[in-house]
Amino acid sequence: MDDSKGKFGFFADARRLRSFLRQSWRSADASMRRGAVVMWCVGLMFTIFGVVGDVLETWWSSMPFLTNLLTSLTAFFFAVPVALLVLHDVSHRMTDRAGRRAAMAVLAQSMYRLEASVSALxxxxxxxxxxxxxxxxxxxxxxxxxxxxxxxxxxxxxxxxxxxxxxxxxxxxxxxxxxxxxxxxxxxxxxxxxxxxxxxxxxxxxxxxxxxxxxxxxxxxxxxxxxxxxxxxxxxxxxxxxxxxxxxxxxxxxxxxxxxxxxxxxxxxxxxxxxxxxxxxxxxxxxxxxxxxxxxxxxxxxxxxxxxxx
Incomplete structure (x- = not known):
């Protein structure tokens, strides 16, 4: 049975990835969002420049190192913001979880002391x-x-x-x-x-x-x-x-x-x-x-x- 549109399969994985990236974007602060947008714009400029170079077919094909370097920079400006947003979101969630556990531990300590008072009273x-x-x-x-x-x-x-x-x-x-x-x-x-x-x-x-x-x-x-x-x-x-x-x-x-x-x-x-x-x-x-x-x-x-x- 084809379950590609259910809980499993390509489409389900794509939905989860889209939801995860959306959550990562929402959890990022304003400065990180601005930095990501700037890097994506630079990456877009490099992409346009590369496409134009491929279409004109002038000196572009005779400089493989430069074209590979431009390709790497383009990938860098697109991928790094995504990686930073994801890492920031994961770090934020881990920090929240640690903070919650610490708060619950402090409450548990207070309960231990109050239970001792209950026994004494x-x-x-x-x-x-x-x-x-x-x-x-x-x-x-x-x-x-x-x-x-x-x-x-x-x-x-x-x-x-x-x-x-x-x-x-x-x-x-x-x-x-x-x-x-x-x-x-x-x-x-x-x-x-x-x-x-x-x-x-x-x-x-x-x-x-x-x-x-x-x-x-x-x-x-x-x-x-x-x-x-x-x-x-x-x-x-x-x-x-x-x-x-x-x-x-x-x-x-x-x-x-x-x-x-x-x-x-x-x-x-x-x-x-x-x-x-x-x-x-x-x-x-x-x-x-x-x-x-x-x-x-x-x-x-x-x-x-x-x-x-x-």
Whole structure:
């Protein structure tokens, strides 16, 4: 079967060559294009001169060396620009490919450092089995349950002894879960390292991607992560282990005091409710940041995998 006009054969090769030369011309800068046009014009002049010499048949046929030299010069002025354009295009493509690989390698290094921070910051939340056989309880859900209990006591303006006992039990559960879901050592220092790496990604890695014409799909996540890291770093004194667990001592004193009472005042209820609200806000800030860091790493790894498959 004749496939000369398909994917193979003379015509297909000619189309590919024409496309390659067109791409080489487009990738060349203005000075190289001007030089190529000038050399082709000189070659055209030599061609016309040679054709005229052949037609007149005067002294031309008696000077073989000169005619061969003119033929060589004509070929030189036509071939050299094509060779330079092709070599420039190949060099440009190799440089682009090297730049892309270098940019991807820099991003991979940043991901390695951020993954180390993810490991140091620990899991997003610890969980415990539900006593009712339901889904596992997390620190966030347990804190919310305790706050809701004391919110109900606020609505009841004290409640009865059973309400107080149940609220006190949820407070103890929250304290125990908080201690289980402990703050990692040097938490704020690790957040600072993440912040430095975020700045490096924004100011060094991202420009390299854009210069190499690579897609950079991480802007929104990077901006959000930077804001959360800066928010945590603003008050580093909150994120020492002593400060992080300080509320537990206060809450335990409240729970011990409530065990000895059948009635508690609205002032005490409000104090515990505000304490739980403050602690819940701290927990949300911490877990949101760690989860965002997890998600960012996953997105970056996915982007690297997609780029490496191109």
């Amino acid at each position: 620990g899991p997003v939340e610890h969980s415990r089995h539900s006593p009712t056989g339901g889904p596992p309880l997390t620190t966030g859900s347990i804190l919310e349950a305790a706050r809701a209990r004391f919110g109900r006591l606020q609505d009841l303006e004290g409640g009865n002894a059973e309400d107080i006992r149940e609220a006190t039990e949820t407070l103890r559960t929250a304290i125990a879960q908080w201690k289980l879901d402990r703050l990692p050592d040097q938490f704020i220092e690790e957040v600072g390292r993440v912040d430095i790496e975020i700045a490096r990604l924004r100011d060094a890695v991202r420009p390299r991607f854009l210069q190499s014409d690579l897609e950079w799909p991480l802007d929104r996540q990077l901006h959000s992560l930077a804001e959360m890291a800066n928010d945590l770093i603003k008050r580093p004194e909150q994120w020492t282990i002593e400060s992080y667990n300080e509320w537990c001592d206060v809450a335990e004193r409240f729970s011990q005091d409530f065990d000895q009472k059948s009635e508690i005042t609205l002032l005490e209820i409000n104090a515990v409710f505000d304490l739980l609200r403050h602690v819940q806000a701290m927990h949300i800030r911490r877990t949101t940041f760690v989860q965002a860091l997890h998600d960012f790493n996953l997105s970056a790894r996915t982007a690297l995998w997609e780029l490496s498959s191109l």
